[in-house]
Amino acid sequence: QATALGLADKFEEIKLMYAKVNELFGDVIKVTPSSKVVGDMALYLVSNGLTIEDVMEKGDTISFPESVVDFFMGRLGQPPGGFPKELQKIILKDKEPFTDRPNSHLEPIDFEKGFTEFKKKFDASLKMTDYLSHLMYPKVFEDYYAQKKEYGDISKVPTGNFFYGMKLREETLVEIGEGKNIIIELLSIGPADDSGMRTLFFRVNGMTRNIEVLDKSLNIQKVENEKADKSNANHVGAPLQGMLSKVMVKKGEKVKKNQPLFIIEAMKMETTVTAAENATIKRIALEDGTLVEAEDLVLVTG
Incomplete structure (x- = not known):
């Protein structure tokens, strides 16, 4: 953390x-x-x-x-x-x-009705255990579901390859089902084009395959957000490094003391920043989903 x-x-x-x-x-x-x-x-x-x-x-x-x-x-x-x-x-x-x-203090739950609604919202193939996971950790499940929908069941990928990728000429075995294995070897990594895309060539069960991947290490331009002025009581900044998960107010809105203003999500930690006093939202500096550093200006009150 x-x-x-x-x-x-x-x-x-x-x-x-x-x-x-x-x-x-x-x-x-x-x-x-x-x-x-x-x-x-x-x-x-x-x-x-x-x-x-x-x-x-x-x-x-x-x-x-x-x-x-x-x-x-x-x-x-x-x-x-x-x-x-x-x-x-x-x-x-x-x-x-x-x-x-x-x-x-928990609200009663109709599991049968809730499970039916859950499958309508996500996927009819999901199980009761998925529904229970969503009940206990809704946001975690939704993030997991979105990731799985985009990339598939990555639990089949060996842990080392998942976290660190593959080295040239490295060979790995992926078991996709009982008695069904895929042998994958990374053959080459091509040069980056003007848009930063590289072509990677693999041998998959003896057949050559290629994919295009964006090399995020090239031409990284770090965006510096405006910093909150600690001497200005109207500046409300991010309390720590993380992601601005949700801005809960709008420009021109009148807020009361202790009213939630925005949520910062960091590694296994969530912080809801509240209003220090009654005020009006004069400016919102950042949008939902923005990565922030500590003390980045999020909004201005007045």
Whole structure:
């Protein structure tokens, strides 16, 4: 996670912050997902140059990671001895936490009806286990389904080839079914054309095949987004490196304090940035799906 967030060089600092956050949270029992909650908070604080003291003194202006908010809402249950009350109030702001089992707040589900609707939306060949996966992790399943629809069942591709590709003259075996194997050898990689496309030649079960692939390493032009001015309270920036998943407001819209403004998705972490005060959206600087660095300007209020 630290590497994905551009914080690999601060790993020692992150480890120290993890211990501090753990103490702040009441030395929680750390198993997945509670251990991730502590880790998300540590990464968030280091990424934004914040301290434990900052959390306690100006936490009402900080948009904490969703996992941290869910934890203090009681969505993971009630820890022995309860939550640190002052900290819980700071993190939840105006939200009322659960005081009982979180599953008592779930809406009833008609599995038969829901499964039928699920197959209509996605694919009639999908199984009940797919439906259950979607119920528990809707966005993860939708991303998985879209990827599988575009590229097929890549679970058949050997792990090393999936992550690192093939070397010249390398041969690999792909089992596409019981007793059905494909032997693939990478023969050559052609030069890039003006558009950056390369032709790759393979031998597939003795037959030569070729495909065209865009070489993304060529002529990379890094787009520098406008940075938020920390001295300007009307500038709302990205709290960490990731993808601007969704802008939840429009230009000219009047927003209230703590109203969600936009969502940033990072490696296994999601953060909803909220309004620090009542305001009007004057400008939206970036669109949904934009890759952002920490402190990139997302919108301007007034």
